[in-house]
Amino acid sequence: MSCHGSGEEQEHTSDSGESNECDETLGESIETALVAFDDFEDFWTAYPRRENKKKAHTAWARLTKDKKRLAIGVASIMSDLVAKGVTELRFVPLPTTFIHGQRWEDWRDGIPASWCPANGNGKAAAARAEHDAFLRQFAADRGLDYEPGDS
Secondary structure: OOOOOOOOOOOOOOOOOOOOHHHHHHHHHHHHHHHHHHHHHHHHHHOOOOOOHHHHHHHHOOOOHHHHHHHHHHHHHHHHHHHOOOOOHHHOOOHHHHHHOOHHHHHOOOOOHHHOOOOOOOHHHHHHHHHHHHHHHHHHHOOOOOOOOOO
16 A cells, blocks of 8 residues: 555555554645644734634744744734733734735834824823833743844
């Protein structure tokens, strides 16, 4: 019996408990896909604007592990800012725009000014300080070189 889809003939055993190379290969492929999908699900859950998931997932698959971590961290901050009313959801870029444009880089110097407009009640300044500290800690916890203010 052959293992279809692998491009090579492999021995396929019965359910008697013997080693099954096809199942092992398939299991590793599925596990790899699930890990990648779980990373995307973390981003999708954190990102405040959830539109066009399929395109976002395709773009996500092209990112490095470090870029994915940074994107998830910034997405969390963005969601919090929207939840606190610091910025409106309509001003959040679509997920594919965020991913393709590597928009987390816009946050390298801290929260962009466009995200914390001066509104006279101190909400923006407090959110900026809180999330700058969060971003520093998030990067440090993951061993990433991502300090707000670095160029």
